[in-house]
Amino acid sequence: MQPENAVNSIRLFSGFARGSLKLILRGNRMYWTWLAFLGALIVSGVLAYSRQVQIGLGLTAMRDQVSWGFYIGNFTFLVGVAAAAVVLVVPAYVYDWKPIREIVIYGELLAISAITMCLLFVVVDIGRPDRFWHLIPPFGFLNFPSSILAWDVLVLNLYFILNLSVATHILYRAFHGKPYIKNLVVPLVLLSIPMAIGIHTVTAFLYNGLAARPYWNSSILAPQFLASAFCSGPAILLIVLQVLRRFTRFEIRDAAIWKIAELMAYAMFLNLFLHGAEAFKEFYSNTQNLLFTRYWYFGVGTHHTLVPYAWSAVALNLLAFGLFISPAARRNFWTLNIGCLATYAGVYIEKGMGLIIPGLTPDTLGEIYEYYPTVTELRVAAGIFAVGFLLFTLMLKVAVPISLGEFLDKKEATARALEVDFSCPV
Amino acid sequence: MRNGLLLLLLSGVILPAADGPKTPPAPAGPERIEVPPPPFSDGIFPCTNCHAGMPVDRTRRELTAMHTDIVLKHDETHRWCLDCHDPTNRDFLHLASGERVPFDESYRLCGQCHSEKYRDWRAGVHGRRTGNWNGDKGYLLCAHCHNPHQPRFKALAPKPAPQPPTRSMP
Amino acid sequence: MTEPENPSRRMFITTAGAAAAGMVLTACGPKRLYEVPPERLKTSIAAMERRYKEQFGKDITVSEQGPLPGVHFAYALDISRCIGCRRCVYRCVDENNQSRHPQIHWIRVFSMEKEKGIDFTHADPYYNPPEVPEEGHFYVPVSCQQCENPPCTKVCPTGATWAEKDGIVVIDYNWCIGCRYCMAACPYGARHFNWRTPTIPENEINTHTHYLGNRPRPKGAVEKCTFCIQRTREGRYPVCVEVCPVGARKFGNILDPNSEIRYIIEHKRVLVLKEELNTVPRFFYFYAT
Numbered sequence: 001m002q003p004e005n006a007v008n009s010i011r012l013f014s015g016f017a018r019g020s021l022k023l024i025l026r027g028n029r030m031y032w033t034w035l036a037f038l039g040a041l042i043v044s045g046v047l048a049y050s051r052q053v054q055i056g057l058g059l060t061a062m063r064d065q066v067s068w069g070f071y072i073g074n075f076t077f078l079v080g081v082a083a084a085a086v087v088l089v090v091p092a093y094v095y096d097w098k099p100i101r102e103i104v105i106y107g108e109l110l111a112i113s114a115i116t117m118c119l120l121f122v123v124v125d126i127g128r129p130d131r132f133w134h135l136i137p138p139f140g141f142l143n144f145p146s147s148i149l150a151w152d153v154l155v156l157n158l159y160f161i162l163n164l165s166v167a168t169h170i171l172y173r174a175f176h177g178k179p180y181i182k183n184l185v186v187p188l189v190l191l192s193i194p195m196a197i198g199i200h201t202v203t204a205f206l207y208n209g210l211a212a213r214p215y216w217n218s219s220i221l222a223p224q225f226l227a228s229a230f231c232s233g234p235a236i237l238l239i240v241l242q243v244l245r246r247f248t249r250f251e252i253r254d255a256a257i258w259k260i261a262e263l264m265a266y267a268m269f270l271n272l273f274l275h276g277a278e279a280f281k282e283f284y285s286n287t288q289n290l291l292f293t294r295y296w297y298f299g300v301g302t303h304h305t306l307v308p309y310a311w312s313a314v315a316l317n318l319l320a321f322g323l324f325i326s327p328a329a330r331r332n333f334w335t336l337n338i339g340c341l342a343t344y345a346g347v348y349i350e351k352g353m354g355l356i357i358p359g360l361t362p363d364t365l366g367e368i369y370e371y372y373p374t375v376t377e378l379r380v381a382a383g384i385f386a387v388g389f390l391l392f393t394l395m396l397k398v399a400v401p402i403s404l405g406e407f408l409d410k411k412e413a414t415a416r417a418l419e420v421d422f423s424c425p426v
Numbered sequence: 427m428r429n430g431l432l433l434l435l436l437s438g439v440i441l442p443a444a445d446g447p448k449t450p451p452a453p454a455g456p457e458r459i460e461v462p463p464p465p466f467s468d469g470i471f472p473c474t475n476c477h478a479g480m481p482v483d484r485t486r487r488e489l490t491a492m493h494t495d496i497v498l499k500h501d502e503t504h505r506w507c508l509d510c511h512d513p514t515n516r517d518f519l520h521l522a523s524g525e526r527v528p529f530d531e532s533y534r535l536c537g538q539c540h541s542e543k544y545r546d547w548r549a550g551v552h553g554r555r556t557g558n559w560n561g562d563k564g565y566l567l568c569a570h571c572h573n574p575h576q577p578r579f580k581a582l583a584p585k586p587a588p589q590p591p592t593r594s595m596p
Numbered sequence: 597m598t599e600p601e602n603p604s605r606r607m608f609i610t611t612a613g614a615a616a617a618g619m620v621l622t623a624c625g626p627k628r629l630y631e632v633p634p635e636r637l638k639t640s641i642a643a644m645e646r647r648y649k650e651q652f653g654k655d656i657t658v659s660e661q662g663p664l665p666g667v668h669f670a671y672a673l674d675i676s677r678c679i680g681c682r683r684c685v686y687r688c689v690d691e692n693n694q695s696r697h698p699q700i701h702w703i704r705v706f707s708m709e710k711e712k713g714i715d716f717t718h719a720d721p722y723y724n725p726p727e728v729p730e731e732g733h734f735y736v737p738v739s740c741q742q743c744e745n746p747p748c749t750k751v752c753p754t755g756a757t758w759a760e761k762d763g764i765v766v767i768d769y770n771w772c773i774g775c776r777y778c779m780a781a782c783p784y785g786a787r788h789f790n791w792r793t794p795t796i797p798e799n800e801i802n803t804h805t806h807y808l809g810n811r812p813r814p815k816g817a818v819e820k821c822t823f824c825i826q827r828t829r830e831g832r833y834p835v836c837v838e839v840c841p842v843g844a845r846k847f848g849n850i851l852d853p854n855s856e857i858r859y860i861i862e863h864k865r866v867l868v869l870k871e872e873l874n875t876v877p878r879f880f881y882f883y884a885t
Contacts, residue, residue: 064591559848
């Protein structure tokens, strides 16, 4: 690269950086309250985590009998959220449905935030975070292809890099008033479809491959993960898009929102169907493996901690399905948003708690230890969610003005002649 | 009829043999096995110290003059002391055939009735194992673990149960 | 205007530099013990012994004895004899430097009902009657089965656990990142985690240790039964075998046709736990009578 080009790039980037900083630091009271709230949660999380590092994972409620819990449950849920960006990509690119093209980039930003949270949840869950580098060749050793966790490390990071590259490319080009490079972006975006399915399938295989845990060792797990992922991710996005529409000049057609809701309905149907199939197999075959499902829905003996959560998840999912399948309910923004919250909550419970804990209760030798998170786990998890939301907020704070053409570099801003159409790149 | 009886007897002998050996052969090894000294109570051995001059009374009875501390609970409805202890020389035990065995070969006596355990013991499978897995095995006499007069083990107090997992750690 | 640099030369320099850095880093830095050359192993172990001296104030020897040739260990437990006295559990705790607070037991004894048979759903590891054995109950101790097809070693993301040539599944306590995937994968509940810093009373530390076995472990790593690797690789029995008061435990080299283990397999009726999972355990249960 010629020296002049190098200097120019640095100048351009610093302009971008300074401009972004200005955008981030400018906001109304609601914005700052939101940031303060997230900041408080992050500080609380960091304090709780540092105590956990000092004393050990004994501060959580996890024990030998239930050796994975809240952290891994959240990790699993968030991988699903990250995969959901593809729900938007498929109609936009594969079916060339233009109204959705405007918002695919927000799906990618959501995916980036979600993967960040996933990685953080893994870091807080392992017993020796100082040995994280043991996973990274050539300093460490990644037990690929034998360990599914090794696969997960690879695909999650690849998906992260993919989304980060595409999103930053598009936004940065838009910042300079230039269209994105179609030949670069479109293949990558299309690649993100199998990759999104890939990350969640690999995450499902983490559990699926363990013969020691009959509750997980069922082929239905991977499709069920995908179905629940495809409802939960867009749920957050729909709410965010409506928020953006309300507080910025961002425009999104109602048709796009309704279409996403409709797709979520089908995903939720599949999710409910697969759960039903699983329940049939367990109850009808009536082997000892029924005990895990029974613990989740009805409790075993005196152990009933999870039962209210199980039925809440069922009720919320059914409610969401009912609301989204009806076009009238989809078009009413009250019912639409209730549906989104119900989906998010229902899938969160069912995938977070309803997957990990019943899979490990009773344990391999028949013992029931009732797990539910301690305050330390809740604080750390809240802190990580706050990091994700903060990241998403800050990215949106920069991305929305760029896509609206409000945030441009100086040169382009003055030369704006309106002919460049970057209605959202993606 | 006599021929029929003979045929029956022969079939009793031949047929089982024709099935092949059902029981595993005793493991090869020296007939005599080195063991630590028998666990005698203090001063009780050699028995001939007292019994050398005593007359032998083979009447089955409950002892009142001596050895009253021994309560026999080992097939006591059918057997008594002299079914194992040699009547003429109390420094020995005897087999069913009358053959005398010394106390440090008492396993041969026990093995008469408890043959499966005897075979297992010779293989190193019955009883507590000490020594080296790839070298010399340490053997103990039956009597080192089992009281020959009351062989059934007494119940033991178990060591403490593990602590169940709790949300708050110690 | 300067001449453009020769791209191939630049590429060569950068790759050479990266390779050199990589070599230096991997040569000097820690490595998982599975692939460490013998010289490196000796220095690592010497460093371990020094650290233990500082930490515990005692001379703890760490053996690096490798597997003996022609040996594949197997274990047999006689459930017609076990009375559930738990002496094996506590002898193991002493020998293998297990943490007292929080409590780690590598052996777990289950009390089962004779009517139900071997059924873990109805088993109780917390039995505590005044005397054992209890009427109508039998006992099944469970510890690492040292499987030939171990589900735990294939899931470890960093390769910190593997099966040695003599059949013992071992863990490199300094390489384990504590992700606990192996614990989820083990069907026998045999793996245990150090949820806090382990504590061993000073006067009870066993100073004769093995680098893959009973040396004091750090917080945040997984541990489990190693068939007393510090003893068995020197020809001795695991301590659970020696302490059992009823002689229910047997151990030996399954490749040796004259071993007790082969005798048991050939003459007794052996079974393994969860056979349908195809883990091929080297821990057999049998009935001697």
